Amino acid sequence: IELESEARLALENDNFYLALQPLIDIKNNHVIGFEALLRWRHPVKGLISPDEFIPVLEKSSFMIQLDYYVIERSMKVIKALDNMGYTEQFLAINLSASQFLDPKLCGFIKRMLVHYGVDPQRVEFELTETTLASDIKVATKIMKDIRELGVQLSIDDFGTGYSSLNYLRSMPVNKIKIDRTFIMGITENPADRQIVKSTIDMVHNMNMQIVAEGIEQVEQLATLRDMGCDIAQGFYISKPIPEHQLASMLDKII
Ligand code: G
Ligand code: G
Ligand code: MN
Ligand code: NA
Numbered sequence: 001i002e003l004e005s006e007a008r009l010a011l012e013n014d015n016f017y018l019a020l021q022p023l024i025d026i027k028n029n030h031v032i033g034f035e036a037l038l039r040w041r042h043p044v045k046g047l048i049s050p051d052e053f054i055p056v057l058e059k060s061s062f063m064i065q066l067d068y069y070v071i072e073r074s075m076k077v078i079k080a081l082d083n084m085g086y087t088e089q090f091l092a093i094n095l096s097a098s099q100f101l102d103p104k105l106c107g108f109i110k111r112m113l114v115h116y117g118v119d120p121q122r123v124e125f126e127l128t129e130t131t132l133a134s135d136i137k138v139a140t141k142i143m144k145d146i147r148e149l150g151v152q153l154s155i156d157d158f159g160t161g162y163s164s165l166n167y168l169r170s171m172p173v174n175k176i177k178i179d180r181t182f183i184m185g186i187t188e189n190p191a192d193r194q195i196v197k198s199t200i201d202m203v204h205n206m207n208m209q210i211v212a213e214g215i216e217q218v219e220q221l222a223t224l225r226d227m228g229c230d231i232a233q234g235f236y237i238s239k240p241i242p243e244h245q246l247a248s249m250l251d252k253i254i
Helices: 004-014 051-059 064-082 103-115 131-135 134-148 165-170 190-205 218-229 242-252
Strands: 014-026 029-040 046-048 090-094 122-127 152-158 173-180 209-210
Touching: 004 029, 004 051, 004 218, 014 064, 014 134, 029 064, 051 064, 064 103, 064 190, 064 242, 090 152, 103 134, 103 190, 122 131, 131 134, 134 152, 134 165, 152 165, 173 190, 190 209, 190 218
Parallel strands: 029 090, 090 122, 122 152, 152 173, 173 209
Antiparallel strands: 014 029, 029 046
8 A cells, every 4th residue: 555655656756767678670680669668766765676566556546547657658758769760669568457458448549649649550569468368258359459559469478377379379469479488598498499499480370470588698699590589679689778868878779
């Protein structure tokens, strides 16, 4: 409860911001997009990780307000990227389970796209398997509604939750993000390597793109490139960049 009231205050005081982590096309190393990661700068406790506050806030009605704030703030980030001349890159936004199921979600996204004049193709929403597992029919319907807005959808942390390959095939998804726990072992562990390779091939067979997350070493990137992975993300490529450092950082990495 205390965290919730602190979070409400933080939102009023503009103490939440986004950090953007670049994603590259693994074939040519071009930055093709970013993932928006929420950050809370607490006046006393310093930076609080979303792993600490999201699970707590998810139990309160405030989380959905914060989720909507993230979407609107992401639109502003896309406009800021535009102004810096980065007009092609997409921005991936994490959706929480409660937000995904909120009947107001689609209308809100649509209003934001129109209000900020953002090309829907530059917006992606990341969903986890856990979010989708509740009721697969309902989930697929919501996903279709979201896709009709012209935005992209990806499945995040793939491989860590419940995933029915059969349902996956019928879902209107553009990308699968294979969880970093599988990437960690690909250079040393033959089992991990086999899982990643099989996942890449399966995703390609479903005409989707595959993203590898959590790449921390050049050897992992090289292995993934050899395996035919499409998109790469991780500390080796770039740590998440705070919004206010974008202008100075992007010139160096793009
Ligand atoms: O940024 P970091 O790697 O510490 O993120 C920790 C967790 O918080 C990850 O699971 C990430 O998906 C989640 N997360 C980060 N930002 C957001 C956000 O804006 N909304 C939601 N729902 N989850 C987020
Ligand atoms: O669950 P999700 O994939 O949205 O989580 C994103 C989180 O992963 C962010 O908090 C981000 O800081 C973290 N992350 C991004 N790249 C790496 C990496 O290379 N290694 C590790 N350990 N974490 C990473
Ligand atoms: Mn994510
Ligand atoms: Na992930």
